[in-house]
Amino acid sequence: MLSNFLKFKIMSGIMDLLQGPMGQMIIQxxxxxxxxxxxxxxxxxxxxxxxxxxxxxxxxxxPETASGxxxxxxxxxxxxxxxxxxxxxxxxxxxxxxxxxxxxILGHVLGDKKEAVAQAxxxxxxxxxxSAMNILKMAAPVVMGMLGKQTRQSNISNPTDLTNIIGxxxxxxxEAEQHxxxxxxxxxxxxxxxxxxxxxxxxxxxxGK
Numbered sequence: 001m002l003s004n005f006l007k008f009k010i011m012s013g014i015m016d017l018l019q020g021p022m023g024q025m026i027i028q029x030x031x032x033x034x035x036x037x038x039x040x041x042x043x044x045x046x047x048x049x050x051x052x053x054x055x056x057x058x059x060x061x062x063p064e065t066a067s068g069x070x071x072x073x074x075x076x077x078x079x080x081x082x083x084x085x086x087x088x089x090x091x092x093x094x095x096x097x098x099x100x101x102x103x104x105i106l107g108h109v110l111g112d113k114k115e116a117v118a119q120a121x122x123x124x125x126x127x128x129x130x131s132a133m134n135i136l137k138m139a140a141p142v143v144m145g146m147l148g149k150q151t152r153q154s155n156i157s158n159p160t161d162l163t164n165i166i167g168x169x170x171x172x173x174x175e176a177e178q179h180x181x182x183x184x185x186x187x188x189x190x191x192x193x194x195x196x197x198x199x200x201x202x203x204x205x206x207x208g209k
Contacts, residue, residue, distance in 0.1 A: 017049070017146070018042055022085050029089025030138050034131055044125045048135050050170050051117060052143045054183035055109040057166040066159035068108075070151075072144070073162075079149025081141055094138050102137035105144055113187055 017023045023042075031041035059065040081088070081098075088095045106114045114136075115129065122132035150165055 018045055022082065025085050026089050026142060029092070029094050030135060032092050033094050033138070034134060036131075040125070044121070044127070044132075044135055045139060047124060048121055048139045049143055051121065051183045052109070052136065052140055053147075053166055053170045054181065055117070055187060056143070056147060057163055057170075058183070058187045059109050060159065060162035060166055063159070066162060069162060070157075070159040073148040073151045077141070077144035077148040078152055079145050081145040082149060085142075098141050099134070099137050102140035105140040106133075106136055109140075110187070117183060 018027060027038055027041045027045060030036075030045065031038055034041070036044070056069065059069050088098050106117075110117055115133070118129050118133040118136055121127070121136065122129050125132070127135075147162075147166065147169070150169065151162070154165060156162065156165060
């Protein structure tokens with residue numbers, strides 16, 4: 001079980017990300033790439049990051065996908081990306097390899113709901129689906145890096161422990177928890193009927209739409 005001190009460190013890290021120097025560099029890079037101002041970009045990322053965390057939490061709760069997630073966190077997504085944020089986001093254009101990697105991450109954690117999630121993010125912030133998808137692609141490697149770093153620092157080796165780590169990373173902040181729960185509910189949908197209808201029903205509950 002995680003100690004209270006460790007829980008504080010985890011929550012502090014995720015809550016403070018976009019407020020600190022690293023977060024500001026990410027915001028500027030993403031905003032420059034998409035032609036959005038800093039304030040709006042920060043708001044969008046503030047929704048996108050817990051959405052992705054919710055998707056990862058859902059994956060971590062399934063033994064079939066949790067082991068693959070753990071392997072990714074031990075290897076490619078071990079948090080080392082966070083040591084190169086200035087190179088990735090600081091040049092005015094986000095590194096294309098990172099964006100392509102983000103697309104692969106979305107495919108793994110969101111599956112056939114990838115476009116539905118982008119649609120939900122775009123609807124909330126007045127973006128077209130393409131722009132919302134690009135933000136998710138740019139955010140996904142950062143989120144995986146954050147989780148990988150926390151997993152490594154906490155000496156987590158059992159995939160079943162990932163749900164606790166992720167839950168504490170998004171816990172204690174109502175809006176982040178709502179975005180995370182929105183995605184977990186969306187990924188629970190069985191695919192019958194219109195995805196747009198699913199989004200409307202879930203979005204109405206969590207976003208008051």
